[in-house]
Amino acid sequence: MLASLLAAAVAAAPLLAASPLDTDHAAVLYALQNDVGGGCPPDVTRKAAQDASIRSLGHVGDDEVVLASVESPCICGAQNCPYYVIRLTAGNPRVLLSTFGISARTRAESPLPRIVVDAHDSALVVDETTYAYRDGKYVGVDSVRVRASDNARKPQEVPVRFAAGASSARLSGSIANGWFDTYTFAAGKGQKVQVDGVSSKAHLTLTLFGGPDVITSRPLTPGVPFTLPKSTTYRLMVDCDADHDTPYALTFAIR
Structure with missing residues (x-):
């Protein structure tokens, strides 16, 4: 019992001896403790907060x-690390x-910058997301994929737009291996989706994604309908095996 108490005291000593954090870095520690830093040892989380790079964005009130x-x-992913916007309200920092x-x-x-x-998405692509201050917090207002080799840009996702009274739409674009297009659509359980009329010099890979509790991914075969398992928003990814940009077109139908 005594040994356990001594071990706990030794483990806590670095934290007790650490210098107090200033207001900015204490707010970062608060953000980490309530987010991804909660799974790391306390001294590691505190050190990460202490070493955080901080810049002022302005004032609200x-x-x-x-x-x-x-x-x-301990806190970062394989390549990506946390970024926080924090409002330093006295005694009550708020993560925006x-x-x-x-x-x-x-x-x-105004009043705060975008x-x-x-x-990092891959060696080929960077995901660029723009956030703007709206109604007391930062929200995403734009998201694009940027190709590292030539800075080409395309939207992260494009909604499928059906003409009035139509249940199918013609989708087209230009893709290369890993430089794919993603389309989104909302649909109900039991509806059927189908891809037809594929035109491309490259072999297309068509993959349907749903929510994590629906399907992780589902390959679609042109001309073969697929029955949707749940009412949700789905994503259709169109990729190919070409090393260079290749045009494509296809008809997407939902019934």
């Missing part, structure tokens, strides 16, 4: 708002944005 960048092997990325920059806007976060 009397409160300063800061952008914090955290780097720690929590996201992951490899870099962040700002664009002027924040553009780049996140």
Whole structure:
């Protein structure tokens, strides 16, 4: 029993001896403890907060708002690390944005700037998301994929737009291996989706994604209908095996 108490005291000593954090870094510690840092040892989380890079974004009322960048092997993903926007309300810091990325920059806007976060997707692609201050918090207002080789850009997702009274739509674009297009649509359980009229010089890979409790992924075969298992928003990913940009077109139907 005594040995256990001594071990606990020794483990706690570094935390007790640590210098108090200033207001900004204490707010980062609060954000980490209530987010991804909660799964790391307390001393590691505290050190990550202490070493966080912080820049001021401006003020809302009397409160300063800061952008914090955290780097720690325990807390970061394989490439992406946490970014927080925190409103430093006295005694009650509020996290206005929590996201992951490899870099962040700002664009002027009132009362607080927009924040553009780049996140690693693959060796080929960076995901770029723009956040704006709306109704007391930061929300995503734009999201694009950026190809590293030539800075080509395309939307993360494109809604399928059906003409009035129509149940099918012609989808087209230009893709390469890993530089795919993603379409979204809302549908009900029991409805059937089907792809037909495929035109492309490359072999297309068509994959349907649903929510985590629906299907992880489902390959679609042109001309073969698939019955949807649940009412939700689905994503159709169109990829190919070509090393260079290749045009395609197809007809997507839902009934």
